[in-house]
Amino acid sequence: MATSSGAAGFWSYTHRDDEIEDGRIRRLANKIANEFEVITAEELHVFLDKEDIKWGDEWRNRIDTALTGSTFFMPIVTPRFFKSEECRREVLTFSGHAASLGLDELLLPIMYIDVPGLHKSDTSDDVMTLIAKRQYENWTELRLEDENSPKYRQAVHRLATRLVEILERAAEVEPPPVNLAEDVNAEEEPGMLELMAEAESALPRWGEVMSEFAITIQEIGEAAREASADMEKSDARGAGFAGRLRAARQLSEQIKEPVERMSELGVQYSMELVKVDPGILGILRQVESEGAETYESEQATEFFKAIRDFAQIGRRNMVSFQEFSDSLQRVSGLSKSMRPLTKKMRGAIQKVMDGQAIMDEWERRIDEVTG
Incomplete structure (x- = not known):
């Protein structure tokens, strides 16, 4: 049975990919674990099934105390990986904790199937950016090899050896200083209260972005309802598909500007949260280490409350944002002029959902710290 002691590997993948690959993804995990054990004479605990309660319990335990x-x-x-809300949330959660400890190498992606967007220097997908910045293992050709071939076995050995080397380097890494500001003088590093105040002051700014995001969605929704009414009137006049197409094209022209604004807001929101995530987690780790006197102080209490409130507001917004995202499927079929716009809107909503995943993790860690 796996425990929180010793080395562990959490595999994040979509079950459908593994099904299509006839279980090769799961078998690869076990082959790497076995090779690690042969090399080190120590077990690498592998956690594969996210539906197993032990996966979630051990994940939270290691994230909080044994990372x-x-x-x-x-x-x-794989392309499907980036469409999985659960997989995206796991990447964001782990990368923030790893970065806060100076242990970025512990996030080790395996490029199983090529994802073209991953190689773009200007990608606005925060999860793709986090993956692309890592020195990932390229398995795109190896997945086509026989699992018992020398080439495949040698690749498994190289990857297991790399895990051993990473563990050896990680043992010497000291957590970096907690720092949220970009222009802080190294000789005048802020104290805990300054860091909490700085993080807390950013919440209203993020709240304004969310409010503007919601207003923009409402603006687009109203335009879509007007277009729908125009189509009904067109049908009543017997204008047929030509009338519907005209209304759809008018809609696409009308919402181009708000869609662009929505996209920019999504990028601004998620990228900033990803950027400050390690710092916030570092603050929480430091507060936890300093004990009750710190986390029961007035400043800490206000800081914790501000983050909890913001996370809860975000979750309420997510309901309407998700409903809007679901409705885009109908809109995208109106005409080809709507397809790039609906794709951009879905992308913007995804970025906001990524940001919410980060906020939810902050709130969870606060609950752990204040217990």
Whole structure:
């Protein structure tokens, strides 16, 4: 049975990818674990099934208390991976904790199937950016090899050896200083209260972005309802599909500007949260280490409350944002002029959902710290 002691590897993949591959993804995890054990004479605990309660319990335990230098997170990267809310949330959660400890190498992606967007220097997908910045293992050709071939076995050995080397380096890494500001003088590093105040002051700014995002969605929704009414009137006049197409094209022209604004807001929101995530987690880790006197102080209490409130507001917004995202399926079929716009809107909503995943993790860690 796996425990929180010793090295562990959490595999993040979609079950459908593994089904299509006839179980090769799961078998690869076990082959790497076995090779690791042969090399080190120590077990690498592998967690594969996210539906197993032990996966979730051990994930939270290691994220909170035992991440330092002993826990790998290995996303199996495919086009379907980036469409999975659960997989995206796991990448964001782990990468923030790893970065806050100076242990970025513990996020070790395996490029299983090529994802073209991953190689774009200007990608606005925060999860793709996090994956692309890592030195991932390229398995795109190896997945086509016989699992018992020398080439495949040698690749498994190289990857297991790399895990051993990462663990050895990680043992010597000291957590970086907690720092949210970009222009802080190294000789005048802010104290805990300054860091909490700085993080807290950012919440209203993020709230304004969310409010503007919601207003923009409402604006687009109203335009879509007007277009729908125009189509009904067109049908009543017997204008047929030509009338519907005209209304759809008018709609696409009308919402181009708000869609662009919506996209920019989504990028602004998620990228900033990803950027400050390690700092916030570092603050929480430091507060936890300093004990009750710190986390029961007035400043800490206000800081925790501000983050909890913001996370809860975000979750309420997510309901309407998700409903809007679901409705885009109908809109995208109106005309080809709507397809790029609906794709951009879906992308913007995804970025906001990524940001919410980060906020939810902050709130969870606060609950752990204040227990």
